[in-house]
Amino acid sequence: MAADTLVIERLNRTFTSPAGDVTALSNIALKVKKGELITLIGPSGCGKSTLLKIVAGLDSDYSGTVLLNDKPIEGPSIEKGFIFQEPRLFPWLTVEKNIAGNLSLKDSKVRARVDELIALVRLKGFEKSYPRELSGGMAQRVSIARALLRNPEVLLLDEPFGALDAFTRAHLQEVLLDIWQKNRTTMLFVTHDLDEAVFLAERVVIMNPRPGHIRTVLPIDLPFPRKRASQSFQELRRKVLSEFEKVEEPAVDRDHGAGI
Amino acid sequence: MEKAAATPLVKGKAGTRRRLNMRRSIQLKNILLAAALPIAILVIWEVAGTMGKLNPILLPTPSKILEEFVSLTASGELARHLGISAWRALLGFLLGGGLGLAAGIWVGFSYKTERLLDPTLQMLRTLPHLAIAPLFILWFGFGEMSKILLIAKGTFFPLYVNTFLGIRSVDGKLFDVGRVLQFSKWHMITKLIVPAAMPNILLGVRLSVGVAWLVLVVAEMMGSSSGIGFLINDARSFSLTAVVFVGIIVFALVGKLTDSLVKLLERRLLRWQDSYKGDGTL
Structure with a gap:
C-alpha cells in the first residue's frame, strides 16, 4: 500500500457575499495515494475548482484539514504544480x-x-x-x-483541456497519460467532460452542487491504454453519468464534452 | 513525378522574387511621392529667392542655408554646440527618466504609495516649463545645473506615467502563475512585472527623449553661452537667419535620429509581441 500523499478531511468552504453566504464545499473528505491519478467531475458550481485551489494554496479561507505529505498547506508552492x-x-x-x-x-x-x-x-x-x-x-x-x-508532489489540473478542440484534447490526454506512466506524478484532474474523466482516472470523484459535496468515488479498473469505444468503457461512462441523474434534474445530460 | 514537383517550386521562387521586386518598386514610389512636395517647395523657394522676391534677412535661400551649414560644420563650431547640447539632454534624461522609472515602479507596486505620491506628482506634472525656468535660474544660476534639472523635470513625467500604467495593466492571471511557481518578490519584479510593463516603459522612454530635446531649447535660449539653442538665439540677435535655420534643421535631424534609436530598441525588446504591425503593402 502506497502512503497517502494528500489527505482532505471535513473540508468546508463558504463564500460570503452581501447577498448571503454560499457554501461552496461541504464536508469534503478525500485521500489520494502517492502516484494516483484522480479526476474530479461535476457540473459547474459543484466546487471542484475551489477544491483544487485550496489544495494549491491559492485559497486559504477554509475550515477543515488539508494535508500534503502530513503537512498542512501553507500558501502556493512548487510542491503543488498547477495547470490553469x-x-x-x-x-x-x-x-x-x-x-x-x-x-x-x-x-x-x-x-x-x-x-x-x-x-x-x-x-x-x-x-x-x-x-x-x-x-x-x-x-x-x-x-x-x-x-x-x-x-511537484502533486500536479493539480484545472480543466486544462477544456478550451481545446476534440482532437487536440484527445491527443493531450494521451500525452498526459504517457507522462503519468513515466513519472508516476500524483495528479488531481478537474474536468466537466465525462469521457475525459473516465479515460484518464484510476478513480473518478463525482461531485454535486448546492452545496458542493462528493457524491461518490468510482474506481475505474480498466487497463491502460483504454479504448473509448469498448463496451466496458461505455458501461463505466454510463455509471458515472447515472450518478448525476440521481440528484440532478432528470433528462439533462451534463456531458459537455461528448464525442471522440 | 519529380519534374512535376519541381515546376511549381521554380514558379514559387520566381513568384517570391516578383513580389519582392514589386514591394521594392512600391517603396521607391512612396519615397518619391513623399519627397515631391518638399522638393517642389525648396525649388520654388530657391528660385523666388534668387529672383529677389524674398527678403534675405527673413528668408534666406536654401542654398545659402546649406552654405552656412557646411561652413559651420567645417569650422567645428556646429559639432561643439551639438556636443554640449547632447550632453545636457543625456544627463537630464538619465536623471529625470531614471527617477521617473523608479517612481513609476514604486507607485505602480503599492496602492498606499499611489495615494501618497500620485496626487502631488500629477499636480507638478501640469506646471509649464516656461513658468518653472525662471525659478530654476534663480535657484541654480545660469550654469549647467538649472538646465539639466529643467530637462530632468520634463523627462520625469512621461516615464513615470507610462511605467505606472504599464505595471497596473499587467495581467493578474500571470501573478497567480508567479505565486504557484513560488517566485520571490524580486523575481516577481524582474521576471514578471518589468517585462510585462516593457511596452509601456519603452513608450515612456520615447516620449521622454522627445521632451528632453524640447526642454533643452527652452533651457538654452533662456541663458547660455553654448549649445544649439544658444546658437539659434545668438544668430537671431545678429539677424543671421541662415544660422537660425541651420540650428532648427540640426534639432530636427537629431530628434528624428534619437527617436529612431529608441524605436530600434523597441523592436529588439518587444520581438515577442503579437500585435498588428501594418503589412506595408497598401
Missing part, C-alpha cells in the same frame, strides 16, 4: 525560458531537465518559439512541462 485552464505562459519568453521560469538555463542541471521535459511533452524543435507562435494545445503542453520541472 489557459496556458498562462509569459508572452515575452521563449518556450524553454517559460519552462525554466525563475530558474536559469545556464545551470546545466536545469538545462538537461528542460530538454528532457520538452521531449516528454513532444515539443522538440519549438524550444526557441514564442507563445504567440504556438497552438493552444502546444502552449498547454509548455505549461505542463513548466509545472513538472519543479518535481
Whole structure:
C-alpha cells in the first residue's frame, strides 16, 4: 500500500457575499495515494475548482484539514504544480525560458531537465518559439512541462483541456497519460467532460452542487491504454453519468464534452 | 513525378522574387511621392529667392542655408554646440527618466504609495516649463545645473506615467502563475512585472527623449553661452537667419535620429509581441 500523499478531511468552504453566504464545499473528505491519478467531475458550481485551489494554496479561507505529505498547506508552492485552464505562459519568453521560469538555463542541471521535459511533452524543435507562435494545445503542453520541472508532489489540473478542440484534447490526454506512466506524478484532474474523466482516472470523484459535496468515488479498473469505444468503457461512462441523474434534474445530460 | 514537383517550386521562387521586386518598386514610389512636395517647395523657394522676391534677412535661400551649414560644420563650431547640447539632454534624461522609472515602479507596486505620491506628482506634472525656468535660474544660476534639472523635470513625467500604467495593466492571471511557481518578490519584479510593463516603459522612454530635446531649447535660449539653442538665439540677435535655420534643421535631424534609436530598441525588446504591425503593402 502506497502512503497517502494528500489527505482532505471535513473540508468546508463558504463564500460570503452581501447577498448571503454560499457554501461552496461541504464536508469534503478525500485521500489520494502517492502516484494516483484522480479526476474530479461535476457540473459547474459543484466546487471542484475551489477544491483544487485550496489544495494549491491559492485559497486559504477554509475550515477543515488539508494535508500534503502530513503537512498542512501553507500558501502556493512548487510542491503543488498547477495547470490553469489557459496556458498562462509569459508572452515575452521563449518556450524553454517559460519552462525554466525563475530558474536559469545556464545551470546545466536545469538545462538537461528542460530538454528532457520538452521531449516528454513532444515539443522538440519549438524550444526557441514564442507563445504567440504556438497552438493552444502546444502552449498547454509548455505549461505542463513548466509545472513538472519543479518535481511537484502533486500536479493539480484545472480543466486544462477544456478550451481545446476534440482532437487536440484527445491527443493531450494521451500525452498526459504517457507522462503519468513515466513519472508516476500524483495528479488531481478537474474536468466537466465525462469521457475525459473516465479515460484518464484510476478513480473518478463525482461531485454535486448546492452545496458542493462528493457524491461518490468510482474506481475505474480498466487497463491502460483504454479504448473509448469498448463496451466496458461505455458501461463505466454510463455509471458515472447515472450518478448525476440521481440528484440532478432528470433528462439533462451534463456531458459537455461528448464525442471522440 | 519529380519534374512535376519541381515546376511549381521554380514558379514559387520566381513568384517570391516578383513580389519582392514589386514591394521594392512600391517603396521607391512612396519615397518619391513623399519627397515631391518638399522638393517642389525648396525649388520654388530657391528660385523666388534668387529672383529677389524674398527678403534675405527673413528668408534666406536654401542654398545659402546649406552654405552656412557646411561652413559651420567645417569650422567645428556646429559639432561643439551639438556636443554640449547632447550632453545636457543625456544627463537630464538619465536623471529625470531614471527617477521617473523608479517612481513609476514604486507607485505602480503599492496602492498606499499611489495615494501618497500620485496626487502631488500629477499636480507638478501640469506646471509649464516656461513658468518653472525662471525659478530654476534663480535657484541654480545660469550654469549647467538649472538646465539639466529643467530637462530632468520634463523627462520625469512621461516615464513615470507610462511605467505606472504599464505595471497596473499587467495581467493578474500571470501573478497567480508567479505565486504557484513560488517566485520571490524580486523575481516577481524582474521576471514578471518589468517585462510585462516593457511596452509601456519603452513608450515612456520615447516620449521622454522627445521632451528632453524640447526642454533643452527652452533651457538654452533662456541663458547660455553654448549649445544649439544658444546658437539659434545668438544668430537671431545678429539677424543671421541662415544660422537660425541651420540650428532648427540640426534639432530636427537629431530628434528624428534619437527617436529612431529608441524605436530600434523597441523592436529588439518587444520581438515577442503579437500585435498588428501594418503589412506595408497598401
